[in-house]
Amino acid sequence: MSSLDVEDFIQQNRVLADRVETFRTYGESEKQWQGRKEFILRNISDFQQQRLDQLLSLSMVWANNVFLGCRYSTELLDKVKEMAEGIEVEDAPVFKTRDEIMKQQQGR
Template sequence: MADLDVEDFVKQNRHLAEVVDNHRSVSENEKQWKSRREFIFRNISDFEETHMDHLLALSMVWSNHIFMGCRYSPDLMEKVKEMAEGITVEDAPIFKTRDEIMKDRR
C-alpha cells in the first residue's frame, strides 16, 4: 500500500482511521507517527479487531528499531521488516552497534 493508497484507505475508512489515530503516542513526532500509522494501515487487514493490540505492539517494535535503533530477536525483526516492506522513511537515523563503534576506534 503506497502513501496514496494509505490515504485512500483512510478516506474510505474514517471510523477505523479515528480508532488508529487514538493510538498515537505523545512522544511521537509527525514523521514517526506518519510512518508507524502507515505500518498499521498496511497490515490492519491481517489482524482481527481482537488482535489490534498485537498489531500496535509490532508497529512500536518497528518504529523503535527505525527511529531509536532498538534491536529485538532475529525472528521478531524479520517479521516486522516483512510487514514494513514498501514503507519509505525519509532521513531515517543511522545507528551503529557497539561492536561497529569499537571496530572504528581500532
C-alpha cells in the same frame, strides 16, 4: 500498499482512520507517528479486533527499531520488516553497534 494507497484507504475508511489516530503515543514525533500509522493501516486488515493489541505492539517494535535503534530477535525483526515493506521513512537515523564503533576507531 503504497503511500498513495494508504491515503486512498484513509479517505475511504474515515471511521477506521480516525480510530487509528487514537493509537498515537504522547511522545511520538510527527515523523515517527506517520511511519507507525502507515504500518498499522497497511496491516490492520490482517488483524481482527481481538488481535489489535498484537498489531499495535508490532508497530511499536518496528518504530523503536527504525527511529530509536532498539534491537530485537532476528525472527521478530524479520516479521516486522516484512510487514513494513514499502514504507519509506525519510532521513531515518542510522545506528551503529558498540562493536562497529570500536572497529571504526581502531581503523584510524
